[in-house]
Structure formats: C-alpha cells, structure tokens
Amino acid sequence: MPRLVLTVIGDDRSGLVSALADVVTAHDGNWEDSQLAELASKFAGIVVVGVPVERVDELTAALRELDGLLEVTTHPGAETGAAVGGAGTGDEQRLTVDLLGNDSPGIVREVSSVLRRHDLSIETMTTSTREAPMAGGLLFEAHVVVRVPAESDNAALRADLEHLASELLVDIAVA
Numbered sequence: 001m002p003r004l005v006l007t008v009i010g011d012d013r014s015g016l017v018s019a020l021a022d023v024v025t026a027h028d029g030n031w032e033d034s035q036l037a038e039l040a041s042k043f044a045g046i047v048v049v050g051v052p053v054e055r056v057d058e059l060t061a062a063l064r065e066l067d068g069l070l071e072v073t074t075h076p077g078a079e080t081g082a083a084v085g086g087a088g089t090g091d092e093q094r095l096t097v098d099l100l101g102n103d104s105p106g107i108v109r110e111v112s113s114v115l116r117r118h119d120l121s122i123e124t125m126t127t128s129t130r131e132a133p134m135a136g137g138l139l140f141e142a143h144v145v146v147r148v149p150a151e152s153d154n155a156a157l158r159a160d161l162e163h164l165a166s167e168l169l170v171d172i173a174v175a
Contacts, residue, residue: 001050003032003077006063010070012043019069024049027059035124043070048077091150094123096143097161101170103129103140111142111172114164118157120146140170 010016017036024031029051036045051059063072099111108127115122123145129138148154158174165172 001030002053002056002079003048003050004029004056004059005075005077006047006049007045007073007075008036008047008070009042009044012038012041016043016070019066020047020063020072023062023066024051024059027055027062028052029055029059092147093150094145095120095148095154095157096145096175098173098175099140099142099144099165099170101140101165101168102132103138104168107140107168107170108142110164110168111144111161114157114160115144115146118152118160120148120152120157123147 006020008016008020021031024047029049032048032050034045034047036043036047038044049059060074063074066072097111097115099107101107112122125142125144127140127142129140131137132139148157161172161174
C-alpha cells in the first residue's frame with residue numbers, strides 16, 4: 001500500500017487533528033505515524049498515512065481543500081513493507097544525547113555537526129527553551145535520539161561531545 005508523508009501547519013486551534021483525520025479516513029487512509037506540536041502559536045507536524053493506490057490522487061486533492069484551516073503538503077513515502085534506504089540494518093544501536101545549558105545561537109548546528117562527522121543519523125530531536133530559575137535568561141534543552149552503526153567508534157563520539165560541551169558551556173549526557 002502506498003504511503004504519503006504529510007507536512008501540516010496552521011494557526012493553532014481546536015479541531016485541526018480531527019479535520020485532518022476525517023479527510024484521511026474518508027479516503028480509506030490509515031493514520032500510521034505522526035509527530036505533531038504547537039510551536040509559536042502554530043500547529044505543525046508530520047503524518048504518515050497509508051492509502052490504497054486508487055485513492056492517492058483523491059486524498060491529495062481533498063487535503064488541499066483544508067487550505068485556510070491547515071496547509072498540507074504531500075510527499076510520497078516508502079510503501080508498507082518496503083525496505084527503506086538508511087532505515088538501518090538491524091546491527092545499529094540507539095543513543096540518546098541530552099543537552100542543557102544557557103541558550104545561545106548555534107547550539108543545534110554544533111551538535112548536529114558532531115553527529116554528522118560520525119556519520120550518525122538523527123532519528124528524533126526535540127528542543128525547547130525555558131526561563132532559567134534564579135539566574136535569569138533562557139535555558140536551551142535538547143533530546144536527540146541517533147542511530148549508531150555497529151562499526152561506529154562510540155568512545156570517539158563521546159569524547160567529541162564532551163569537548164563540545166566544554167566549548168559551549170552546556171551539560172551533555174549520552175546514554
């Protein structure tokens with residue numbers, strides 16, 4: 001069964017997920033996976049839906065009718081059961097990288113650059129800022145899950161992240 005990856009964004013208000021789910025269901029689609037969030041008064045996310053091949057065009061057209069409520073862009077995804085390039089060989093492990101420190105521009109760039117140098121793929125990343133208790137200012141938090149191939153040098157990765165933590169003056173924990 002073909003899968004579509006939907007990117008969605010709109011002004012945050014109640015009923016957005018319901019409206020999207022109604023359109024998907026009306027076209028025999030199956031909501032398989034999603035990550036949705038309210039960010040800066042916008043509702044945004046990514047949704048993976050499976051849909052019968054004969055209904056793909058209908059569903060895509062119907063999703064455009066949500067414009068004004070949600071902007072939806074459709075992208076073809078791998079079919080159910082298809083091997084996905086880069087999805088992993090099964091010999092991989094997952095590592096989590098948690099970061100906390102004073103907010104400053106470039107933190108995500110620096111962390112992602114270290115991960116790229118080690119040829120690691122980010123599976124999920126969640127970031128946020130919050131008021132620093134007692135000290136004032138903003139704290140930046142990140143939770144990153146990465147896929148690590150079996151042949152990776154985890155000691156070198158940890159050393160690079162520890163070096164980065166000292167440069168950025170942040171705490172980084174790898175588990």
